[in-house]
Amino acid sequence: MRRLLNPVVRDLMARGRSLADDWDAFWFRPADPTLLGLLRILTGLMLLYTHAVWGLVLGQFFGPVSWLSPALVRAIQQDQYNYSFWWLVADGWMWPVYGFSMAVLLLFTLGLFTRVTSILSLLVVISFAHRVPQATFGLDQINAMLTLYLAIGPSGQALSLDRFIARRRGGSALSRPAPSAGANLALRLINVHMCVIYFFAGISKLQGEAWWTGEAMWRAFSNLEYQSIDMTWLAWHPWLLNLLTHVSVLWEVFFCVLIWQPRLRPLMLAGAVVLHVGIGACLGMWTFGLIMLVGCASFLPSQTVRDLVAALSPGRSRPWTALMPLPTPPQPAVPWPSRPEVPEPALPLNRV
């Protein structure tokens, strides 16, 4: 009996170990933080814009006699865990607190003191959203989600003032950020969360008849309050509306599977661009469309991002990838999160 069971146990243990290795590699394999730095800048710009717009109507939404009175919001949020620093702000302090919040978001976008400003930015984003929950929509949800993961990962290790200062202090040996398990963890969390969002956005539509009859896109385009471009000409092209309806549901439902296929990833990302630019142009939700594209950008290959950064960097005519082939070969999982950053050796070729 023992002789019969031993191979089974050994096989199960080997499979378990393999699964654990895959899990470790998926979440903790050190990754180039450049993409995370780019996402920080893009998300930070959106946060600055979102909160700058709040500044146009600060008294209307955060003042003592606001659209959503403190009594109403507290009543709706009773028994919930929705904290907001706005509950602690006295009337006279509304503008100073707003100014401090904007300063935090600016520092986060620039990547200065990022370890601290990323966490403070998360507090700012959540506090604003929890104070006026009935004035928020998908944009605020994605803003908060991205800020959370950028606070978890070392989003200030690349494309940041923190990096610039470190380079000035450390000389050329610190000219490029080292791959980091934390960067990979943050990017993977964004990847997976985007999959969850699209999957549930897709399957929740399957409850609605209009997404089956192919009329849902018409219902969206013909909603005057959303409409920013007159799309009523589509009433003469119902088949096109049917096609757009079916393709968008299929794309959303299967995004979580197909985006992981290297050959299909460019197609899925191109679909994201079409979908979200369409939402921005036709339904007037540019901010939502753009922040969703920022989330989708987390699926971009590191090499592409490095090339892009190199191309945009002043005084560098040669992409970094010519000097440092990427993607990096698989590396064994390294101790995390206490692994110290190792300065990379000088490059074998001179930079132009």
Add this chain to the structure above:
Amino acid sequence: MNPDAHSRLAVPGPVPARHRNGRRYWRWMVNLWLVFHLVAIIIAPAAMDPSSELTRSVHDVCQPYLEALYLDHGYHFFAPEPEESTLLSFEAERPDGTVVRGRIPDRATQPRLLYHRYFMLTEHMSKSLEEFRDQWHESYAQHLGRAYGASRVKLIQQTHLLSSMERIREGGRLTDPESYENHPLGDFACDAY
């Protein structure tokens, strides 16, 4: 990258046993949090109506975490299907008898993000729970009274019905008056003006 760099990154060198234990502990903690977090972000949309008792029970466990991090969302964008929109018309009467009339959202509002903020105010109001409805209307009325220096505010909820393709093909327009339904919400005395 120089192969040496890889080896330097991957092999951290001999680590004292105390540090090894510390790292192992951290690793376990991070993995446990990761599993919990993944369950939480999946259960948040899964527990939205309609949902099973099982998913709601798991959601109850994750709810404080999800709410504190503003992650408790259904992501039901335009689901189950795109619906008609809700607007709010108002008449604010000042003590001198003059009346200010308006409607939110106003399509002339710029920037567009601000327009969407107002739009969300009316959309969320139309879907509010019965128990909060009166307080909700009162809050909007008091704000309008303060904004326009009015002593009385009358609110009317407007539902803008969607037009069918046939109606548009037959010459109808999205702005036709018959596509709006009015639901008076009441007159409110404003004490904050």
